[in-house]
Amino acid sequence: xxxxxxxxxxxxxxxxxxxxxxxxxxxxxxxxxxxxxxxxxxxxxxxxxxxxxxxxxxxxxxxxxxxxxxxxxxxxxxxxxxxxxxxxxxxxxxxxxxxxxxxxxx
Numbered sequence: 123x124x125x126x127x128x129x130x131x132x133x134x135x136x137x138x139x140x141x142x143x144x145x146x147x148x149x150x151x152x153x154x155x156x157x158x159x160x161x162x163x164x165x166x167x168x169x170x171x172x173x174x175x176x177x178x179x180x181x182x183x184x185x186x187x188x189x190x191x192x193x194x195x196x197x198x199x200x201x202x203x204x205x206x207x208x209x210x211x212x213x214x215x216x217x218x219x220x221x222x223x224x225x226x227x228x
Contacts, residue, residue, distance in 0.1 A: 163218075167211065170207060170208075170211060174204055174207075174208070177200065177204060181198070181201075
């Protein structure tokens with residue numbers, strides 16, 4: 123009985139080894155690098171979007187409570203930084219799009 127359990131254990135280990143190293147298709151190094159870059163870019167975009175949304179909601183609530191929406195918008199330095207960040211994100215997005223389009227047209 124113990125011999126049968128021992129054989130089934132080693133058989134299971136051999137099947138696991140076959141599954142991992144012979145049957146599975148592992149991504150190439152370039153695929154992993156491309157997917158990592160995509161994840162990092164999406165994290166940055168999501169963080170920027172959530173930060174901007176949080177700032178806008180906070181700004182609108184404070185402006186409504188203070189009663190001076192236009193005055194606080196003009197005097198806010200953070201508004202200028204957010205506008206510049208959005209412009210930079212658009213430039214980066216279209217630069218990546220342009221580079222990918224030209225890479226496949228060669």
